[in-house]
Amino acid sequence: MTTQDDGAAIEPVVIPRLSDGVVTLRGIELSDAEQIVAICQDRQAQRWLPDLPNPYTLHDAESYIQEIVLPGWQKGERHSFAVIKEGQDDYLGSVDVHLIRGSIAEIGVNIGPGARGTGVALRAVQLIIDYAFNGLNLKHLYWRAEVPxxxxxxxxxxxxxxxxxxxxxxxxxxGESVDMWLLSLAHNEPRDPQQAWTGPQQRETQS
Structure with a gap:
C-alpha cells in the first residue's frame, strides 16, 4: 500500500488485462520506457501530440509512467494500457480512457510506426471501448483529433x-491555435462506421 502526499493510504490498483485473441491491453510498466521513448520521438507522434516533450527522453518516459499513468489508475481519472500482440510482450503503443467525469470520458491513442497499418490500432480501440462501456459503465465516449x-x-x-x-x-x-475535430460514440450505438467516409481516400496508416 502506498500513500498520497497528505499521508492518506492508497489501495493498490489491479489493472485488468484485456484481449481479443490477437491484441492484448495490459498495464504500462517501467520496462516499457525505452519503447515509449522511440514511439514518442516518432515524427507523427510529435506532430499530433503537442504535449510530448521534444526531444522525448528516457526520463520523460519514466516520469510519464510514475506521475501520470500510475496516479491516473489510483485516482480513477485515467486508465492507460500498453498495446501488445497476444503471446508477445513488445510495447506497440498505448490507449487510454481519460478525463473520466460522470458517465463520459475521452479516448486517447498513440500507436508506434511499427504497428501502424496492421489493424492493431483498431483492435486496441475496440478493446478499450468495450472496457469503458462494460467495465466502467460509461455512457458516452469522445474523440478529439487536430485538423487535419x-x-x-x-x-x-x-x-x-x-x-x-x-x-x-x-x-x-x-504555441499555435489549431482547429479540432470532435467525434462521439454512445454505449448503445454500433461499433462500426455510422456515417459515410468523407475524408481522403488514400491509405491511412494509423489503424
Missing amino acids: NWASRKLAWKAGFRFEAELRAFADNR
Whole structure:
C-alpha cells in the first residue's frame, strides 16, 4: 500500500488485462520506457501530440509512467494500457480512457510506426471501448483529433465514432491555435462506421 502526499493510504490498483485473441491491453510498466521513448520521438507522434516533450527522453518516459499513468489508475481519472500482440510482450503503443467525469470520458491513442497499418490500432480501440462501456459503465465516449489528422479521424470512424463538429481555434499546438475535430460514440450505438467516409481516400496508416 502506498500513500498520497497528505499521508492518506492508497489501495493498490489491479489493472485488468484485456484481449481479443490477437491484441492484448495490459498495464504500462517501467520496462516499457525505452519503447515509449522511440514511439514518442516518432515524427507523427510529435506532430499530433503537442504535449510530448521534444526531444522525448528516457526520463520523460519514466516520469510519464510514475506521475501520470500510475496516479491516473489510483485516482480513477485515467486508465492507460500498453498495446501488445497476444503471446508477445513488445510495447506497440498505448490507449487510454481519460478525463473520466460522470458517465463520459475521452479516448486517447498513440500507436508506434511499427504497428501502424496492421489493424492493431483498431483492435486496441475496440478493446478499450468495450472496457469503458462494460467495465466502467460509461455512457458516452469522445474523440478529439487536430485538423487535419485524417488518420486519427478515420480510426475513430472505423470504430463507430460519429463526427460532431469542427471547433475553430479550440486547442494549442506548441504555441499555435489549431482547429479540432470532435467525434462521439454512445454505449448503445454500433461499433462500426455510422456515417459515410468523407475524408481522403488514400491509405491511412494509423489503424
